[in-house]
Amino acid sequence: xxxxxxxxxxxxxxxxxxxxxxxxxxxxxxxxxxxxxxxxxxxxxxxxxxxxxxxxxxxxxxxxxxxxxxxxxxxxxxxxxxxxxxxxxxxxxxxxxxxxxxxxxxxxxxxxxxxxxxxxxxxxxxxxxxxxxxxxxxxxxxxxxxxxxxxxxxxxxxxxxxxxxxxxxxxxxxxxxxxxxxxxxxxxxxxxxxxxxxxxxxxxxxxxxxxxxxxxxxxxxxx
Amino acid sequence: xxxxxxxxxxxxxxxxxxxxxxxxxxxxxxxxxxxxxxxxxxxxxxxxxxxxxxxxxxxxxxxxxxxxxxxxxxxxxxxxxxxxxxxxxxxxxxxxxxxxxxxxxxxxxxxxxxxxxxxxxxxxxxxxxxxxxxxxxxxxxxxxxxxxxxxxxxxxxxxxxxxxxxxxxxxxxxxxxxxxxxxxxxxxxxxxxxxxxxxxxxxxxxxxxxxxxxxxxxxxxxxxxxxxxxxxxxxxxxxxxxxxxxxxx
Amino acid sequence: xxxxxxxxxxxxxxxxxxxxxxxxxxxxxxxxxxxxxxxxxxxxxxxxxxxxxxxxxxxxxxxxxxxxxxxxxxxxxxxxxxxxxxxxxxxxxxxxxxxxxxxxxxxxxxxxxxxxxxxxxxxxxxxxxxxxxxxxxxxxxxxxxxxxxxxxxxxxxxxxxxxxxxxxxxxxxxxxxxxxxxxxxxxxxxxxxxxxxxxxxxxxxxxxx
Numbered sequence: 001x002x003x004x005x006x007x008x009x010x011x012x013x014x015x016x017x018x019x020x021x022x023x024x025x026x027x028x029x030x031x032x033x034x035x036x037x038x039x040x041x042x043x044x045x046x047x048x049x050x051x052x053x054x055x056x057x058x059x060x061x062x063x064x065x066x067x068x069x070x071x072x073x074x075x076x077x078x079x080x081x082x083x084x085x086x087x088x089x090x091x092x093x094x095x096x097x098x099x100x101x102x103x104x105x106x107x108x109x110x111x112x113x114x115x116x117x118x119x120x121x122x123x124x125x126x127x128x129x130x131x132x133x134x135x136x137x138x139x140x141x142x143x144x145x146x147x148x149x150x151x152x153x154x155x156x157x158x159x160x161x162x163x164x165x166x167x168x169x170x171x172x173x174x175x176x177x178x179x180x181x182x183x184x185x186x187x188x189x190x191x192x193x194x195x196x197x198x199x200x201x202x203x204x205x206x207x208x209x210x211x212x213x214x215x216x217x218x219x220x221x222x223x
Numbered sequence: 224x225x226x227x228x229x230x231x232x233x234x235x236x237x238x239x240x241x242x243x244x245x246x247x248x249x250x251x252x253x254x255x256x257x258x259x260x261x262x263x264x265x266x267x268x269x270x271x272x273x274x275x276x277x278x279x280x281x282x283x284x285x286x287x288x289x290x291x292x293x294x295x296x297x298x299x300x301x302x303x304x305x306x307x308x309x310x311x312x313x314x315x316x317x318x319x320x321x322x323x324x325x326x327x328x329x330x331x332x333x334x335x336x337x338x339x340x341x342x343x344x345x346x347x348x349x350x351x352x353x354x355x356x357x358x359x360x361x362x363x364x365x366x367x368x369x370x371x372x373x374x375x376x377x378x379x380x381x382x383x384x385x386x387x388x389x390x391x392x393x394x395x396x397x398x399x400x401x402x403x404x405x406x407x408x409x410x411x412x413x414x415x416x417x418x419x420x421x422x423x424x425x426x427x428x429x430x431x432x433x434x435x436x437x438x439x440x441x442x443x444x445x446x447x448x449x450x451x452x453x454x455x456x457x458x459x460x461x462x463x464x465x466x467x468x469x470x471x472x
Numbered sequence: 473x474x475x476x477x478x479x480x481x482x483x484x485x486x487x488x489x490x491x492x493x494x495x496x497x498x499x500x501x502x503x504x505x506x507x508x509x510x511x512x513x514x515x516x517x518x519x520x521x522x523x524x525x526x527x528x529x530x531x532x533x534x535x536x537x538x539x540x541x542x543x544x545x546x547x548x549x550x551x552x553x554x555x556x557x558x559x560x561x562x563x564x565x566x567x568x569x570x571x572x573x574x575x576x577x578x579x580x581x582x583x584x585x586x587x588x589x590x591x592x593x594x595x596x597x598x599x600x601x602x603x604x605x606x607x608x609x610x611x612x613x614x615x616x617x618x619x620x621x622x623x624x625x626x627x628x629x630x631x632x633x634x635x636x637x638x639x640x641x642x643x644x645x646x647x648x649x650x651x652x653x654x655x656x657x658x659x660x661x662x663x664x665x666x667x668x669x670x671x672x673x674x675x676x677x678x679x680x681x
Contacts (some may be wrong), residue, residue: 079559
């Protein structure tokens with residue numbers, strides 16, 4: 001059973017390595033969005049520091065959502081998605097493999113680039129560390145929820161903008177607690193445990209439900 | 224029992240049945256809303272805690288806010304039934320519920336803004352309940368956007384049903400996260416619904432108005448379902464033989 | 473293997489885009505038989521084939537594999553199924569061997585590299601094994617997709633227009649591959665617009681529309 005998972009994961013990673021620009025696009029989108037805010041609201045240190053948690057998380061939301069449009073699109077266009085539904089592997093597991101690959105390529109880079117944002121917004125090392133931790137737990141949730149939207153809007157005209165209508169409202173809990181934890185650590189509060197517990201609970205919930213709902217949505221969309 | 228249920232689930236049976244029921248729903252909706260609002264405006268105390276006459280906006284406000292939530296549950300219910308039993312009428316119901324749900328949400332937001340202006344001095348405040356209502360509006364809009372973006376009816380029905388179910392799981396979490404952005408101060412969720420302390424006239428007016436909103440929803444949703452049926456089944460014999468369709472030709 | 477496999481469909485009602493394609497369709501194909509699905513464009517050949525594979529849900533009726541509902545069997549049916557649609561289902565950025573390796577692993581029946589190379593050679597692709605498939609011609613891509621047939625252990629082959637884009641030699645070879653599969657106790661269901669040599673008495677015809 002796990003052979004299907006690893007085969008799919010490896011396939012998507014190999015494919016991505018052969019088209020590396022796709023990964024960099026998401027990453028640079030994130031960096032550009034984050035860099036635009038100070039140009040819009042002014043470069044005063046205190047304001048920037050205050051905005052940092054929200055900015056980082058909203059930029060992560062947008063970046064992850066933009067990348068999602070491509071999650072199933074290529075496989076749909078060349079027919080491999082159809083074959084994926086016909087293998088004797090559990091479809092939800094193959095979906096999970098694809099989402100995992102997708103997160104490794106578009107979500108994890110955001111976690112790793114977060115220290116740069118920390119420098120731009122003058123937040124300290126501790127806060128940056130918290131920022132990275134919340135992104136590490138939160139961005140997989142974004143990928144998992146977003147996969148449902150990508151599957152539902154598969155092959156539709158204007159699919160990209162439609163995904164944002166469907167998915168962005170569902171991202172709210174991650175946004176609230178992800179940025180909440182960063183803000184809390186900035187205020188010097190040490191009580192971060194509850195935030196991380198909630199984010200982890202979301203991750204578990206998304207891991208259980210999302211691949212299954214995505215598989216159902218893919219079946220409907222490929223009919 | 225089963226047979227009867229599925230009989231009414233057929234669009235050709237439901238169409239005339241709904242047609243006969245709609246006038247009654249309209250009449251009783253107008254009656255209930257009229258009485259509820261009359262009671263609310265003229266038979267309730269002039270002051271609620273420290274707020275004066277303008278607090279009476281809560282009668283349409285509370286009724287529409289309740290309906291906006293109820294209708295989402297109804298929508299999810301029909302979506303679920305549709306996915307399980309593959310009955311056409313359930314998807315049509317779900318499709319018909321969404322616009323009314325969105326409108327109720329919108330009314331709740333507008334009346335809420337009036338309430339906010341008069342009692343807090345601002346049109347909009349990021350009050351958890353207002354925010355929840357705003358997000359609910361987004362969810363309705365997402366549902367309707369997906370429904371209308373897909374040309375193939377079958378896919379549109381089932382895809383939006385899946386979206387509604389995903390929403391059913393996440394919307395409570397979203398509401399909760401908005402209500403309680405700081406988990407350290409939320410060990411006991413405080414919901415001050417002081418129904419017991421409130422003047423009984425206010426409660427009566429609120430309930431009667433809400434009932435009127437329910438009846439209005441039935442009327443308008445049934446009407447919309449009838450339109451959807453006509454549109455979708457326009458090629459079937461029973462639709463072509465309807466007197467109203469023949470007359471139009 | 474206790475019994476010879478068979479596929480049966482009962483009282484199918486299939487509609488597509490508010491149009492009923494066929495009603496009350498029943499039938500059966502047994503091991504060692506092939507079925508040619510015929511009909512004009514838009515008569516529902518592809519939809520019928522997709523319904524067999526479970527990619528399309530009929531409005532009413534069911535498909536049975538060895539007497540059991542295919543949806544209930546789920547993965548147990550899909551491991552017996554090889555479906556080839558209009559699209560080749562190969563990744564442009566992988567070479568032919570990589571494509572087949574992934575497909576055979578996902579089908580639960582991993583093929584060795586030697587088997588993959590000989591399957592490609594059988595379809596005349598010797599020397600093209602490690603080209604990214606985007607550099608191959610339409611006909612060559614189709615042949616990469618068809619090489620799956622030689623690696624599969626599936627009993628039921630469902631092939632939608634398998635002869636499209638193939639040259640005469642490849643058409644001949646594909647026909648012999650399908651015949652061999654059927655003679656070995658397999659089942660083949662296919663659509664084609666080409667005149668085919670699959671006309672022996674083990675070939676049945678189903679006319680739609």
